[in-house]
Amino acid sequence: LFRLLYTCGLRVSEALHLKVADVDLDAGVLAIYGAKGDKERLVGISDSMLAYMKSYRSNPLVANAKSIYFFPAPDGGFYDTSTIYDIFRKCLFDAGIPHRGRGKGPRLHDLRHSFAVHILNKWSSEGKDIYTCLPILRTALGHDRITTTEKYLRLVPEAYMEVTEPFNDRFHTITEVLCNEE
Template sequence: MPPWQQEQASHAVSLYFDLSPALPGSVPASVSTSAVRGPAPATNSTPPQVSEPAASTGASWREEFTSLTQEIKIRHYSPKTLDTYKLWLRKFQAFVRSKPPELLTATDVKEFLTWLAVKRQVAASTQNQAFNALLFFFRHVLHREFGKVEGVVRAKRRPYIPVVLNREEIEAVLARLEPPYNLVVKLLYGCGLRLFECLNLRVQSLNFDAGIITVHDGKGQKDRTVPLPKAILPAMRVQIDALKILHQRDLTRKYAGVFLMNALDEKYPNAAREFVWQWIFPAKDLTRVPETGEYRRYHLHETQVQKAIRKAVAEAQLCKRATAHTFRHSFASHLLGANYDIRTIQELLGHSDLKTTMIYTHTVKSSTIKEARSPLDF
């Protein structure tokens, strides 16, 4: 390796040990990195301009991350919220050069948010997400208020009009999807489900007699019911029959069951192996739990569905940027276009605020306002 790469590696390792003082075998400051590396080979490489890393304080923030996890779980927030808040806390920690948490001030927050907006040019929603994560961290982990963060204005989100597919475009995508992805998309469009709500469906969520699907622990830990489309009833029954065969095979292999949320495993020890708790869309392979060594089954992963949808949209050569959430947008817009009441659509989507549902009024033609035309068409 050229000398500049050796020097860069030396800085990286030294910074790592500086940030983790509790690690055993820390490199003494008296050890010369050049002595460890040995003589540098002859090279004609020109080293790039590498800035010197700032001096580290050695604050690890381990207790703060542990407290953040506990505070999130106490409030029963979703695992995604925990992952997002931990991600922003890591970025904030790196920004302040691992400054001890007790020395953090509103000025640090102001500089971080300003850096996100000016240097990184993040979207308004991303900036607000970072603000909310740090606000939670200050209030519930550090137990002190932000106060006024002077000079930093909460980013205002621009009005967003969702992408909506017509029926021909939806059929074109469905025709290019293989099972079980085509059934997943039919539920997204036919029931207005979010992707994670669809993949979290279990056998007990289906009620064929009443023709409804019960969505448990949706966004905001809320439950709701949506109509089960009659058009997919035969496909859903075929899926259930296939699940019975898979479940019996798993029981023969003496697997530990499916993954259950919270402490249901302790409350109902046999629930994980019962058929009613099985996923509607199970993963292809079993997952090994490192702590216990047992094998459990998870549901189909979101990235697999998203990848299949991207491929189908590309093959259909749509002129719209369609994702898994686009089918939920299409569900709401098509109901509104069919003169369904906006409050009914709000209940079906599981929105807490009617303002969120009102965005779909921009995706359909109004029957009361004269349709705008281009003068070129007069």
């Protein structure tokens, strides 16, 4: 579930409400219905995630579950988001990553943010025009406005040397501090 949130940029509720019928493992596509704002969209699945999802669905505990949900809860319904948040916090604790409290992170929603930032950085490193790619990312995330998508993104100096390089001589210490913030 966590891997799917990151690799497809899904919201937690979208992943938990995925039905088996919404997942086409042959075509590598998820159909997201009833997302935020009651929107619908199709989301592609990477080859590595697709292999992982096929393996997950072939597990007898999952394959034999009498549930319409892709990630069935023990009662056959879907998991409550609070259960998934608890599991996420336990994973953080086991990894030695501190959780700084509600709303301060790391948060499950940060996987969605990471998806957006990493895909944008990938496109940038491939030399793609970011301004023509943003509408694609907006659609994948299920946003109505590009400004909503922009809130997910962070300017990473290494990916945008043409923006930051002219200021290095005059403002080196400022960009150095900003780079080391995270």
